[in-house]
């Protein structure tokens with residue numbers, strides 16, 4: 001695992017996911033599972049710049065859920081994540097839990 005050269009952003013955001021508030025510094029196992037990354041608030045695909053002002057710390061879950069969807073702010077990102085999270089939960093209940101019932 002190579003250290004990200006943009007460590008100052010992790011420091012700025014206090015190693016905390018800016019979407020869900022998950023803090024990666026509590027202990028090593030937690031940190032591994034939630035593995036923090038940097039997210040482009042406005043995705044590069046939608047014209048977002050690769051600069052500090054457009055980068056925030058995000059946990060794996062939030063980063064994955066947010067994906068490449070069009071987004072213009074952290075607040076909008078939170079809404080996208082909440083919506084996709086609800087969709088995933090329905091999917092989980094429908095396919096995963098149902099499978100367990102059989």
Ligand SMILES: [Zn+2]
Nearest residue numbers: 017020059062
């Ligand atoms: Zn998160």
